[in-house]
Amino acid sequence: MQTVNNLSYRLDIDGLRAIAVLAVMFYHAGIPGFSGGFVGVDIFFVISGFLITSIILKEVNEGKFSIARFYERRIRRIFPALYPVILATFIGSWYLFHVVQFKQFAESVATTALFCSNILFWLKSGDYFAAPSAEIPLLHTWSLAVEEQFYIVFPLFLVAINNFLKRKYFPWILAMAIISFAVSVYGMQVNKSATFYMAPTRAWELLVGSIIALNVIPSIKNDVLRNTIAVLGIILIGYSVFFFTEATPFPGTAALLPVLGTGFLLFSGQSGSSVVGKTLSFRPLVFTGLISYSLYLWHWPLLVFSKYYLMRALTPTETVGIITLTFIVSISSWKFIEQPFRGKTPIFANRRSLFAVSALVMTVALVFGIVVFKKNGVPARFADNAMIFAVESDPLTKPETWSNGKLVGKNINAVWLGKENVPQSFVLWGDSHAGALSLGLSNLAKRHGRSGLIISRGGFPPLLLSGTKIQSYSKQEFDDIILYISSHRELKTVILAASWGGDKDRGEYESSIQRTVNKLLSMDRDVVLVADVPRMKYDIPHAMFMAYRTGRKLQDILPSPLQDLLPTRAEYLKYNDGTLKVFNKLASNPRVRIVYPDSILIDNGRYRVFKENQLFYIDSGHLSSAGSNYVSAVFEEIFQ
Numbered sequence: 001m002q003t004v005n006n007l008s009y010r011l012d013i014d015g016l017r018a019i020a021v022l023a024v025m026f027y028h029a030g031i032p033g034f035s036g037g038f039v040g041v042d043i044f045f046v047i048s049g050f051l052i053t054s055i056i057l058k059e060v061n062e063g064k065f066s067i068a069r070f071y072e073r074r075i076r077r078i079f080p081a082l083y084p085v086i087l088a089t090f091i092g093s094w095y096l097f098h099v100v101q102f103k104q105f106a107e108s109v110a111t112t113a114l115f116c117s118n119i120l121f122w123l124k125s126g127d128y129f130a131a132p133s134a135e136i137p138l139l140h141t142w143s144l145a146v147e148e149q150f151y152i153v154f155p156l157f158l159v160a161i162n163n164f165l166k167r168k169y170f171p172w173i174l175a176m177a178i179i180s181f182a183v184s185v186y187g188m189q190v191n192k193s194a195t196f197y198m199a200p201t202r203a204w205e206l207l208v209g210s211i212i213a214l215n216v217i218p219s220i221k222n223d224v225l226r227n228t229i230a231v232l233g234i235i236l237i238g239y240s241v242f243f244f245t246e247a248t249p250f251p252g253t254a255a256l257l258p259v260l261g262t263g264f265l266l267f268s269g270q271s272g273s274s275v276v277g278k279t280l281s282f283r284p285l286v287f288t289g290l291i292s293y294s295l296y297l298w299h300w301p302l303l304v305f306s307k308y309y310l311m312r313a314l315t316p317t318e319t320v321g322i323i324t325l326t327f328i329v330s331i332s333s334w335k336f337i338e339q340p341f342r343g344k345t346p347i348f349a350n351r352r353s354l355f356a357v358s359a360l361v362m363t364v365a366l367v368f369g370i371v372v373f374k375k376n377g378v379p380a381r382f383a384d385n386a387m388i389f390a391v392e393s394d395p396l397t398k399p400e401t402w403s404n405g406k407l408v409g410k411n412i413n414a415v416w417l418g419k420e421n422v423p424q425s426f427v428l429w430g431d432s433h434a435g436a437l438s439l440g441l442s443n444l445a446k447r448h449g450r451s452g453l454i455i456s457r458g459g460f461p462p463l464l465l466s467g468t469k470i471q472s473y474s475k476q477e478f479d480d481i482i483l484y485i486s487s488h489r490e491l492k493t494v495i496l497a498a499s500w501g502g503d504k505d506r507g508e509y510e511s512s513i514q515r516t517v518n519k520l521l522s523m524d525r526d527v528v529l530v531a532d533v534p535r536m537k538y539d540i541p542h543a544m545f546m547a548y549r550t551g552r553k554l555q556d557i558l559p560s561p562l563q564d565l566l567p568t569r570a571e572y573l574k575y576n577d578g579t580l581k582v583f584n585k586l587a588s589n590p591r592v593r594i595v596y597p598d599s600i601l602i603d604n605g606r607y608r609v610f611k612e613n614q615l616f617y618i619d620s621g622h623l624s625s626a627g628s629n630y631v632s633a634v635f636e637e638i639f640q
Contacts, residue, residue: 036244049209
């Protein structure tokens, strides 16, 4: 039977925790030099696997292990600090977030309560390093979910080995670690997001800590060797923190560096002290390690909300201020929330009471998350401001607006526009900018007694692109749409709308526009090309929203005078120059027409974003329902 190390307190482990949490905090705060600070989470995983395995096996070997006691410890460790953070982020999100973001946040509250937020972020947010992820206050709870999912299975796994596999812990744990690592490496080739967020591809990191806890590796008797291994460990961690970047394929094989580095430090400290171990035992580092859980929980929401409130990146002084505030809040959280639940006479000392209260808190968080989600982000929060309320209640932002369609091809939906119970005669096809036009065109079609369909997917222009980095339909998807239009002769007109302009691979992009139009013409269809609406230089609607919610003046939020943030006609033409040339060339065919929604938005040489208490945009580039109805007038001649 393998033995486990004694569980005497090791200062260097708390020092290592400090290194991990500071790396994560400095990375998230954007402090130069910490481009790989995200590996701090991996350090935590290894430490957790080491400590939990040590505790479980000690109790198993003594015949004292209890699943109920194990989960009592987990609850006392995780719940007390977590749920105040959830409450605080709920209040902040209620105050600062638009309905769509608040609805998404509600999902994260519900899944965090159930310790499965990692699955939500994989499915909904995608890339951890992508810009949208920076606005999710509970994004960092993915790591808690991974740990708790791991600890649902792992204790039972150890008990099974003890009872049925002759206590041969090492070969079984090693086998599981190898399988998990292999899945992680393979996963980086097929689905990087799932590999980053999911427990099976992260389990090997915790299992490395478990293997060290088994004491199957001969202890180090030589001081020089012990110091060498410890120094190598800190070098591997340091290299990861300072030289990894968001472009580093991670986790996969790259995660070996911080994981093995942490393993070396844990292993070297088992048989005695080292220079690195003594450094990690420095009292300020040890104290930082003691409050590391609260630091980890609080730092990210504080960063998210401060950037969101200011609508810009933090200055160096503001960054220092937020980090200082994080320490103050975390010390208070550790002293007044964490400690009382874990002391000699803890709050809810009775296990049944603790479980009951924990279940109640989880249920309340779950219910609140579900209610906000069902209420579509509670637009009633803004009922006192008609202009803001209209945008926040905009049907274009609601999934049900797009849920009543029918399949045109695999994963491609077509939604009805215009008058019901009359033959469809047109198709609006494009990306989210086409979707933003849909309500105005639908109302216009109703007035003319017509109906049609919209085929829209955000970020996907109505093109088949190859050899570019622009998102595009697959050939099968593109062919499915073309086949649908071709086989429905009543669809005589195809309206193409998208975000056409900007810095794209002009050659292939513009050639693809020509190919799509020529294909439709060959099918005996009339084609309407919609020039894109002007793109604002700043998210003015968001700034107006923040001014309303925080009681500030709009000009105090905007980076420059409002007038300067509205594009001029010359700027619009420059941004869309290549596309408009292609459009004009294609319009030499009498069956191709161009409409210019920008023409109705021009006002004294610049493009308007609102008029008569109506916001025409929901962000810097997408029309609101009011804007969609306003610009629909330019389609009047087409429908006539």
